[in-house]
Amino acid sequence: MEMVRLLLACAAIPVVASAAAFSLTIGPPVAAGTGAKVTKTKSAVFAVRLEECDNLDKAKISGTEEGIVEGARISAPVTLSAAESPGVYVVSPVSSQGQGVWVVSLSATCGSARAGAIVPIGAGIGGAGFLRERIKVFSHPATKEQIDSALKALRGQGN
Amino acid sequence: MKDPLMNEELGNLPLAKAPDSIWSSIEAALDTGLKPKRVFRPSVWAMVLTAAAALGAGLFIWYALRAPKAAWDVVRLEGTPAVGSRLIERGKIEVGEWLQTDESSRARIAVGDIGTVEVAPNTRVRLVASRPGEQRLRLAHGEISASVSAPPRLFFVDTPASTAVDLGCAYTMKADGDGDGLLRVTLGWVALEWDGRESLVPAGASCRTHQKIGPGTPYFDDAPQGLREALGRFDMGAGGGDALDTVLAEARVRDTLTLWHLLSRVALPERQRVYNRIVELVPLPKGVSPVKALRLDSATLKLWREELAWKW
Numbered sequence: 001m002e003m004v005r006l007l008l009a010c011a012a013i014p015v016v017a018s019a020a021a022f023s024l025t026i027g028p029p030v031a032a033g034t035g036a037k038v039t040k041t042k043s044a045v046f047a048v049r050l051e052e053c054d055n056l057d058k059a060k061i062s063g064t065e066e067g068i069v070e071g072a073r074i075s076a077p078v079t080l081s082a083a084e085s086p087g088v089y090v091v092s093p094v095s096s097q098g099q100g101v102w103v104v105s106l107s108a109t110c111g112s113a114r115a116g117a118i119v120p121i122g123a124g125i126g127g128a129g130f131l132r133e134r135i136k137v138f139s140h141p142a143t144k145e146q147i148d149s150a151l152k153a154l155r156g157q158g159n
Numbered sequence: 160m161k162d163p164l165m166n167e168e169l170g171n172l173p174l175a176k177a178p179d180s181i182w183s184s185i186e187a188a189l190d191t192g193l194k195p196k197r198v199f200r201p202s203v204w205a206m207v208l209t210a211a212a213a214l215g216a217g218l219f220i221w222y223a224l225r226a227p228k229a230a231w232d233v234v235r236l237e238g239t240p241a242v243g244s245r246l247i248e249r250g251k252i253e254v255g256e257w258l259q260t261d262e263s264s265r266a267r268i269a270v271g272d273i274g275t276v277e278v279a280p281n282t283r284v285r286l287v288a289s290r291p292g293e294q295r296l297r298l299a300h301g302e303i304s305a306s307v308s309a310p311p312r313l314f315f316v317d318t319p320a321s322t323a324v325d326l327g328c329a330y331t332m333k334a335d336g337d338g339d340g341l342l343r344v345t346l347g348w349v350a351l352e353w354d355g356r357e358s359l360v361p362a363g364a365s366c367r368t369h370q371k372i373g374p375g376t377p378y379f380d381d382a383p384q385g386l387r388e389a390l391g392r393f394d395m396g397a398g399g400g401d402a403l404d405t406v407l408a409e410a411r412v413r414d415t416l417t418l419w420h421l422l423s424r425v426a427l428p429e430r431q432r433v434y435n436r437i438v439e440l441v442p443l444p445k446g447v448s449p450v451k452a453l454r455l456d457s458a459t460l461k462l463w464r465e466e467l468a469w470k471w
Contacts, residue, residue: 025469026469027468027469027470027471028361028362028363028468028471029346029347029362030347030348030361030362030468030471031465031468031469031471033465034311034326034327034347034348047469049469
């Protein structure tokens with residue numbers, strides 16, 4: 001029985017290791033390169049790259065912009081445009097972030113592996129359009145509580 | 160024929176009688192009274208008029224079908240901008256023409272259908288080319304702001320000390336008549352090229368141009384002031400080792416943009432110091448060979464820059 005448990009544990013290791021390696025990297029829009037696809041997304045606020053995904057053809061990514069404006073909680077989908085490099089996307093919010101506090105919540109899958117990120121964005125946030133120091137990356141899509149917590153932290157900082 | 164032998168031979172040939180049908184056909188032809196063909200001989204004037212008419216028709220067709228001279232639309236924003244000697248409200252600038260603004264004038268040029276260029280006061284620009292694959296302006300002096308949405312390397316702006324190559328971007332370019340200037344990029348990337356020297360400038364960064372030197376070293380606009388001042392001295396060759404020391408000491412993670420450009424602008428001993436500082440700020444990415452990087456292998460440097468960009 002112990003041997004069976006040991007074999008099962010060994011079999012699970014590659015899957016677990018693979019799931020743990022899959023993650024998202026966030027950078028400025030220029031990190032997505034200079035391809036024609038990128039030039040058409042002038043409203044992009046940041047770029048995202050899927051890391052350690054063996055099958056990018058089947059990887060999926062989606063995102064929403066989440067905000068608090070005058071006390072009201074707002075949520076809307078963002079536009080993710082594929083760049084020339086596989087697994088790289090530029091993220092363009094739809095809403096104007098002139099008021100309130102905003103984050104983009106990203107959710108991605110690569111086979112059975114999952115990853116997520118919360119990226120603060122908005123007018124006045126640095127020159128890059130996103131607040132690098134406040135980015136949170138997860139091995140799962142961000143939960144509602146995590147998103148709300150990030151928004152409250154931004155509002156508390158006067159952003 | 161004077162050959163007697165031949166004459167004798169010919170005399171021995173039998174006579175052949177012509178068939179009767181030949182004679183009847185001759186007689187028939189004589190009876191119909193064939194008249195000689197009339198030869199048309201136009202007068203000289205008729206020929207001249209015909210040629211003139213043909214020439215006129217040809218010119219008309221050529222004029223109607225010729226490709227229109229390349230020209231961009233120009234709109235006055237303020238004051239009295241002029242194209243050549245023409246004051247412009249709404250008009251065109253053709254290839255080879257200059258647009259000039261005075262201290263109280265501004266204008267906007269439509270770059271084909273790929274973007275716009277705003278021309279600031281006291282600026283002189285010329286439309287150099289407008290054709291598939293090349294849309295080009297020359298900025299003699301003054302300031303322009305370009306916003307272009309097109310594939311890379313379609314829109315170019317020449318100044319006395321550099322050519323700004325659009326890589327999908329928006330930027331402001333200033334230049335004086337001698338070649339000193341400043342490029343500031345607000346979106347995408349711009350490549351500044353001149354005489355084999357290239358600077359790649361991303362959004363949020365600027366780059367100076369210098370007479371006889373060409374493009375300087377790019378820096379992010381929020382870089383420490385000490386770094387920017389030292390970089391200026393370094394680019395002009397007037398800073399010595401102290402300038403490089405300051406740049407290296409004050410560089411942040413984001414300033415690896417500047418340090419990456421410095422790799423190819425210093426000799427090997429200094430290059431090792433620059434390399435060390437970059438790696439100290441951002442660990443060397445997978446696939447970037449230290450040996451190749453120090454040898455300035457172009458593919459290695461490109462990969463390294465692309466990886467560093469994720470940290471900017």
